[in-house]
Amino acid sequence: MKIKHVFIVFLVVSLLCSMTCVSASDNDKNNTLYHDEISVNIADGSDKLESSINGGKTLDELEKIIENANPGDVINLNNDYYCNQTNATDGIYIFDNVTINGHGHFFDGNGSNMSNLFIAYGNNVVLKNINFINWNLDDYNTVILWGGDNGMIQNCTFENNNAFDGELIDWIGNSGHLYDSTFLKNSANYGSIIYWKANYGLISNCYFSNNSAEEGGSIIWVGKDGLIEKSIFKDNSADNGGAIYWDGLFGTLKNNDFYNNRASNGGAIFCDVSGLNVSECSFNTNFANESAGSIYFAGGDAEIHDSEFISNVADAGGAIFIDNYIVLDVFNSSFISNVADLGGAILVEGELNLHDSIYSNNTANKMGGAIYSDFYAYIVNSTFTKNNAEKGGAIFIEDGKIINSTLSDNTAKISGGALYVDEKLKIENSTFKNNTAVDGSNTIASYDVDSIDIDNLTTFDDSYVQKLIDVYINVSDIVYGDTLNMFIGIFADNKTFDGKIVNITLNNKKYSVKVINNTANISFTKLNVGNYSGYVIFNDYPNHGGGDSYSFNVNKIDTLIFPHYSPIIGVNAFNLSATIDSLNATGKVNFELNGTNYTADVKNGVASVIVDKLIPDSYLINLKYSGDSTHNYSDSVMILIVGEHYPVITAPDVEKYYNGFERFIVTLTDNSASPIANANVKININGVNYTRVTNSEGVASMALGLPSGDYDVTTEFNSSKTYSTVQIKSTVEGSDIVKIFKNGTQYCAKFLDTTGKSLANNTNVTFNVNGVMYTRHTNASGIARLNINLNPGTYVITATNPNSSEMYSNIINVLSPIVENNDLVKYYKNNSQYYIRLLDNKGNPVGANVSATFNINGVFYTRYSNASGYVKLNINLSPGDYIITAEYNGVKASNKIKVLSTLEAEDLSMKYHDGSKFEVKVLDGTGDAIVNANVKFNVNGVFYTRVSDSNGIARLNINLMSGQYIITSSYNTLNISNKITISS
Numbered sequence: 001m002k003i004k005h006v007f008i009v010f011l012v013v014s015l016l017c018s019m020t021c022v023s024a025s026d027n028d029k030n031n032t033l034y035h036d037e038i039s040v041n042i043a044d045g046s047d048k049l050e051s052s053i054n055g056g057k058t059l060d061e062l063e064k065i066i067e068n069a070n071p072g073d074v075i076n077l078n079n080d081y082y083c084n085q086t087n088a089t090d091g092i093y094i095f096d097n098v099t100i101n102g103h104g105h106f107f108d109g110n111g112s113n114m115s116n117l118f119i120a121y122g123n124n125v126v127l128k129n130i131n132f133i134n135w136n137l138d139d140y141n142t143v144i145l146w147g148g149d150n151g152m153i154q155n156c157t158f159e160n161n162n163a164f165d166g167e168l169i170d171w172i173g174n175s176g177h178l179y180d181s182t183f184l185k186n187s188a189n190y191g192s193i194i195y196w197k198a199n200y201g202l203i204s205n206c207y208f209s210n211n212s213a214e215e216g217g218s219i220i221w222v223g224k225d226g227l228i229e230k231s232i233f234k235d236n237s238a239d240n241g242g243a244i245y246w247d248g249l250f251g252t253l254k255n256n257d258f259y260n261n262r263a264s265n266g267g268a269i270f271c272d273v274s275g276l277n278v279s280e281c282s283f284n285t286n287f288a289n290e291s292a293g294s295i296y297f298a299g300g301d302a303e304i305h306d307s308e309f310i311s312n313v314a315d316a317g318g319a320i321f322i323d324n325y326i327v328l329d330v331f332n333s334s335f336i337s338n339v340a341d342l343g344g345a346i347l348v349e350g351e352l353n354l355h356d357s358i359y360s361n362n363t364a365n366k367m368g369g370a371i372y373s374d375f376y377a378y379i380v381n382s383t384f385t386k387n388n389a390e391k392g393g394a395i396f397i398e399d400g401k402i403i404n405s406t407l408s409d410n411t412a413k414i415s416g417g418a419l420y421v422d423e424k425l426k427i428e429n430s431t432f433k434n435n436t437a438v439d440g441s442n443t444i445a446s447y448d449v450d451s452i453d454i455d456n457l458t459t460f461d462d463s464y465v466q467k468l469i470d471v472y473i474n475v476s477d478i479v480y481g482d483t484l485n486m487f488i489g490i491f492a493d494n495k496t497f498d499g500k501i502v503n504i505t506l507n508n509k510k511y512s513v514k515v516i517n518n519t520a521n522i523s524f525t526k527l528n529v530g531n532y533s534g535y536v537i538f539n540d541y542p543n544h545g546g547g548d549s550y551s552f553n554v555n556k557i558d559t560l561i562f563p564h565y566s567p568i569i570g571v572n573a574f575n576l577s578a579t580i581d582s583l584n585a586t587g588k589v590n591f592e593l594n595g596t597n598y599t600a601d602v603k604n605g606v607a608s609v610i611v612d613k614l615i616p617d618s619y620l621i622n623l624k625y626s627g628d629s630t631h632n633y634s635d636s637v638m639i640l641i642v643g644e645h646y647p648v649i650t651a652p653d654v655e656k657y658y659n660g661f662e663r664f665i666v667t668l669t670d671n672s673a674s675p676i677a678n679a680n681v682k683i684n685i686n687g688v689n690y691t692r693v694t695n696s697e698g699v700a701s702m703a704l705g706l707p708s709g710d711y712d713v714t715t716e717f718n719s720s721k722t723y724s725t726v727q728i729k730s731t732v733e734g735s736d737i738v739k740i741f742k743n744g745t746q747y748c749a750k751f752l753d754t755t756g757k758s759l760a761n762n763t764n765v766t767f768n769v770n771g772v773m774y775t776r777h778t779n780a781s782g783i784a785r786l787n788i789n790l791n792p793g794t795y796v797i798t799a800t801n802p803n804s805s806e807m808y809s810n811i812i813n814v815l816s817p818i819v820e821n822n823d824l825v826k827y828y829k830n831n832s833q834y835y836i837r838l839l840d841n842k843g844n845p846v847g848a849n850v851s852a853t854f855n856i857n858g859v860f861y862t863r864y865s866n867a868s869g870y871v872k873l874n875i876n877l878s879p880g881d882y883i884i885t886a887e888y889n890g891v892k893a894s895n896k897i898k899v900l901s902t903l904e905a906e907d908l909s910m911k912y913h914d915g916s917k918f919e920v921k922v923l924d925g926t927g928d929a930i931v932n933a934n935v936k937f938n939v940n941g942v943f944y945t946r947v948s949d950s951n952g953i954a955r956l957n958i959n960l961m962s963g964q965y966i967i968t969s970s971y972n973t974l975n976i977s978n979k980i981t982i983s984s
Helices: 002-014 059-068
Strands: 018-023 037-040 074-077 081-088 092-094 099-108 118-120 126-133 144-146 152-154 157-159 169-171 177-179 182-184 194-196 202-204 207-209 212-215 219-221 227-229 232-234 237-240 244-246 252-254 257-259 262-265 269-271 276-279 282-284 287-291 295-297 302-305 308-310 320-322 327-331 334-336 339-342 346-348 351-355 358-360 363-367 371-373 376-380 383-385 388-391 395-397 400-403 406-408 411-415 419-421 425-428 431-433 444-446 452-455 465-468 470-474 484-491 501-506 509-514 519-524 530-540 544-555 561-568 573-580 588-593 596-601 606-611 618-625 634-641 647-650 654-657 663-670 680-685 688-693 699-703 709-717 720-729 732-734 737-740 746-751 764-769 772-777 783-787 793-800 807-815 824-827 834-838 851-856 859-864 870-873 880-888 891-900 903-905 908-911 917-922 934-939 942-947 953-957 963-971 974-983
Touching: 059 074, 059 092, 346 351, 351 371, 371 376, 376 395, 411 530, 411 544, 470 530, 470 544, 484 501, 484 530, 484 544, 501 519, 509 519, 561 618, 561 634, 561 720, 573 588, 573 618, 573 634, 573 720, 588 606, 596 606, 647 709, 647 720, 663 680, 663 709, 688 699, 732 793, 732 807, 746 764, 746 793, 746 807, 764 783, 772 783, 834 851, 834 880, 834 891, 851 870, 859 870, 903 963, 903 974, 917 934, 917 963, 917 974, 934 953, 942 953
Parallel strands: 037 074, 074 099, 081 099, 092 118, 099 126, 118 144, 126 152, 126 157, 144 169, 152 177, 157 182, 169 194, 177 202, 182 207, 194 219, 202 227, 207 232, 212 237, 219 244, 227 252, 232 257, 237 262, 244 269, 252 276, 257 282, 262 287, 269 295, 276 302, 282 308, 295 320, 302 327, 308 334, 320 346, 327 351, 334 358, 339 363, 346 371, 351 376, 358 383, 363 388, 371 395, 376 400, 383 406, 388 411, 395 419, 400 425, 406 431, 419 444, 425 452, 444 465, 465 544, 654 720, 737 807, 824 891, 908 974
Antiparallel strands: 018 081, 470 484, 484 519, 501 509, 501 530, 530 544, 561 573, 573 606, 588 596, 588 618, 618 634, 647 663, 663 699, 680 688, 680 709, 709 720, 732 746, 746 783, 764 772, 764 793, 793 807, 834 870, 851 859, 851 880, 880 891, 903 917, 917 953, 934 942, 934 963, 963 974
16 A cells, blocks of 8 residues: 555656636536446536536536546546636546546637646546547646556547647556547647557557647557557658657557658658558558658568558658668558659668569659669569659669569669669569660669579560669759750770760750760750759660769859949939849849838849939938849948039930931039039940030030940949930831742832931932942832842842931841752662752742752753642662752752662682681661571672571672682672682
C-alpha cells in the first residue's frame, strides 16, 4: 500500500491543469443508482466550473460517482458537458474496471486551456460512445491518460482538439484496444494525437483525417507487438510520418488505407525500428517534401506483403525510402504511377529483396524510374512496365541480382532504357522487350560491361549491353542579352570520338554538334528571361552511349537609377527625372516626395514627373524602378533643394518637314518669369553640342538642318537642364516593295514641299535605281511611279525631291519565279529526283502543265508542272558532279547535282599468290549495304560472278601472274574500274 500511495502522489504532481465541466441539461432531482448500473442526470447550472452551483451537478460529482462505483459497473451519461478553466483539478481518476457509456454525448472544452479529463489506472476500463471536442491542452496534459491494462476505447470521436506539449491520448497500459473511433482535425505541437507507449496494443476500424503533429500526424507508437488494422488515414501531416511514426518492435499494419498524407520524410509512415510488417495496405497520393512519399524505413529490417502504392510523390523514393543499410522484403505488391527525382517508386540505401511484384508507370526525374538502388537489390519474379527516368528507365542499380523477371516498354531520356548498372549485376532467366534509351542503350547501360553476368536472357530490344562514356557539361547562368556558351567533354578509355555527333536538346528544340578533340561547343543567343533545361546525348550505337541533363537561368539585367531634377516655369516647379542605365528598359518609376507618390512610364530609358508649389526646403526623394520582363527592380534617392530664385528653361518640342523654316527656340527666365539675357545656353542635339546666347527677352534659337528623323534635345544652363524632342518629317513618302520578276508591281512615292503640301501636278522628280537615273512626273496628288523590270535580286532605289532637295531610299526585292530549287546529292539510280516550284506573277504556285526547261550535262529537257506547281526531272546520270540549270519565264536558276556510286572499291597492290582478294562494296539507294547481290567482275577478259556478304562486300580471289590488270565491277548497269598490280 505504501508503494501505491507514492505512485498516486507522483501522478498528481505530474498533471498540471485547471478545468471543470457543467452539464447542459435541465435540472433533474431524480439521480438513481443501481447495483450494476449508475444513471447520472446532471443539471444545467452555469458554463463555469464551480464546486457547487444552486443544486446543479458538476464534473466533481461525476468523479465521486466513478470513485464509488463497484468493479464491473456501467456509468451512463445522459448529458453534454461544457468546460471552462476556473479552478484546479487533476482530472477524473478511474481505478476500477468500470464502463463509461456516453451515449453520444459531448465533453466540450470550449477552446480554453484545459488539463486532463480522464486518468484511467484501473484494468479493464471501457470508454465508449463519447465525443471529445474543442480541448486545448496546455503543458503535458491529455484528454485521456491510460495507465491500466486491457483498457478499451470504442466508438468515440475526437475532433478539433489541440495538445500544446503532449498528446490527446497517452496510452501506457498494456494490451489496450481502440475500436471504431474517429479522429478529426486534431493537432499536437509536440508529440502526436495518440502516443501509444504500451505493448500488445490494438487499433482497429478507426478513421484519422486532417490531424497534424510534429512527429506522426495521428499516432506515435513505441510499444512492441502493436497492431493497427482496418483503419483509414487521410489528409494527416507531420514533419516525419504524416500519419504514423512507428518506433515499436515487431509491429503490424494490416488492411489499412493511407490517402493524401504529407510529411517531410515518410508521407504516410516513418519507421525507426525493426520488425514492422505491412500487409494488405493501400497507399495513394501521399507526399513527402524530402524522402519516401509513403514509408520511410530508417531503423531496422521490415517486410511488406500484398500492398499497393499508387501516385505517391517525394524528392527521393516516390513510395519508399530504405535507409541505414537495413533490409526490406517486399512480396506480391504493386507500385504504380509514383514519382520522385531518384527512385520513382523505391530508393534503396540498404538491401531490398523484391518478390512477385509489379512496377508500372513510375517516374524518376533523374535516375531509377521504378527503383534506385545505391547498395544491393535482389529481384525475383517481378514485372517492370512503362517506367521512365533520365537514367535507368526501370532500375538504377549498384549491385544485385535479377531472376525470372520481365522488363518491357521502359524508357530512359538518356541511358539505360531498362537498366543502368553502376557496378555489377547478375541476370538470370529474364526478358527485356521494347525498352528504349536515347543514347542507344535500350536494354542495359554500364561503364563496365564485363561486370554484368547474364544467363539465359531473352531480349527483343535493339541493344543488349552498351558501354557508357562520361559526358561532362559546362554551362552557367547568364544575363538577358548575353550569349550562352555550352562546353561538352566526351571521355572513355582514352578513346577518340572526333567526327562523332553530340545531340543537344534545349527546351524541346534539338541541335547537333560535331566532336573535335573529344569536345563539342555550342552557343545560343537571343534567349528570353527564364529557366532552361535539356539533355546532351552521345549515341555511338552500338559501341558507346552516354549523356547528362543540364539546366541554367537567363536572369534579368541589373539596373541603376540616375536621378536628376531641373526647374521649369511655375511656382517652385521642377521636372524630376530618372534615367535607367539601359535604353531598352521599360516599366515605371515611382517618385515618393513628402509622402506623395508620383509615377511615370519609362521611355527610352527615362521617366519624369513634374512637381510644383513646393515650399522652400530640402526634400529627400525616394525613387523606385519597377523593372520589366528583362530588367530587375532598383531604387535610389536624391535631394531636391528648393530656394527662392532659380533659372527656368523653356524649350518646346519642334515638329517640322525636311528643310522647313521652323527653328528650335529656347526661353530662359528665373522662377519669377523674368528674362535672363546674354546667357550662354548649351543645346545638345544629335550628339553635337551647340552654344547660343539669349537676347534681351531671354530667347535663343538655332536652325534645324537635320535629316528626317526623331531627335532628343538637351538644353542646359548652369546646373539646370530640360529635355525636348525634335521631329523632322520626310518630304518623300515611299515603302519597300517585294515583287515577282516582271509582274505588275510598281514603285510609288509621294512628294511634299517643306510645308507638308503635295508637289504640283507634272513636277519632275528623279529616281536612282541600280545606278541608272530615271525622271518621272507627279500626278495631282504629288505621287510619281516607276515600273520595275529588274532581274531577281535586291536593289536600293533613291528618290530625290526637287523642292526640298531631300533624298529618300527604299529597298526593292525582286523575287525569282523559280523557288525550292536545291542542290541534290543522290545515289546512282535511286528515287531521289530534282524538283523546282514555279510561281505566278502574284507569288502563288502555278497550276498544272506549265513548262520549264532544264539543261544538264549539255542536254535540254522540257518538263511540266503538277497541280501544286512542282516540276520534276528524273536524274539517271552516271556517278559524277553536274550543274543543272532550270529556265522559266525568262529566269534561270542553277544547282549542283552529285550522283554517288553504288559500287565502292579501291585499287589492289599485292604479291603473286599472296592470297589477296579484290573487294567491292555494293550499296542500295540510301547508301546501306546490299546483302546477296550478284556482282560481275571482268578481269583480263574473263568474267566472274560473286555474291555480297552480310556487309555488302563481294570478293574475288586474285591468282593472276605478275603484272598490271584492269578489273571492271558491274551491278545494276553500273560499271567501275580499278587497277590490280601484282609483283613477283
